[in-house]
Amino acid sequence: MxxxxxxxxxxxxxxxxxxxxxxxxxxSxxxxxxxxxxxxxxxxxxxxxxxxxxxxxxxxxxxxxxxxxxxxGAQTPTQIQAITIDSNSNTxxxxxxxxxxxxxxxxxxxxxxxHDFTFxxxxxxxxxxxxxxxxx
Numbered sequence: 001m002x003x004x005x006x007x008x009x010x011x012x013x014x015x016x017x018x019x020x021x022x023x024x025x026x027x028s029x030x031x032x033x034x035x036x037x038x039x040x041x042x043x044x045x046x047x048x049x050x051x052x053x054x055x056x057x058x059x060x061x062x063x064x065x066x067x068x069x070x071x072x073g074a075q076t077p078t079q080i081q082a083i084t085i086d087s088n089s090n091t092x093x094x095x096x097x098x099x100x101x102x103x104x105x106x107x108x109x110x111x112x113x114x115h116d117f118t119f120x121x122x123x124x125x126x127x128x129x130x131x132x133x134x135x136x
């Protein structure tokens with residue numbers, strides 16, 4: 001049995017893009033011959049000035065985020081912890097599992113009655129045993 005703990009983490013709005021390496025010149029291509037000069041071109045009549053362009057309206061705060069238009073403070077799921085429970089050998093790797101109260105209930109705990117949830121190795125083994133007993 002594997003238990004994974006995930007969390008949303010902020011990502012930069014515009015991550016840096018690596019530059020492409022320079023391309024070497026191809027020595028097997030001969031140089032182009034010189035190009036003759038163009039004849040003079042008659043002058044064009046003056047062009048009237050374009051009218052001013054109106055400014056874009058401000059973007060709504062409710063505009064959906066897209067891959068090309070990331071919202072400030074965009075988040076991405078990130079694995080924080082992985083716990084492996086082997087019911088055959090009764091081993092647990094990665095314990096304890098701590099779940100923060102404020103991330104579950106979206107508010108601060110009222111101490112001393114409310115606090116983070118911590119599951120020890122023994123707790124996880126007991127839950128796994130009960131789970132596998134119910135599946136079989």
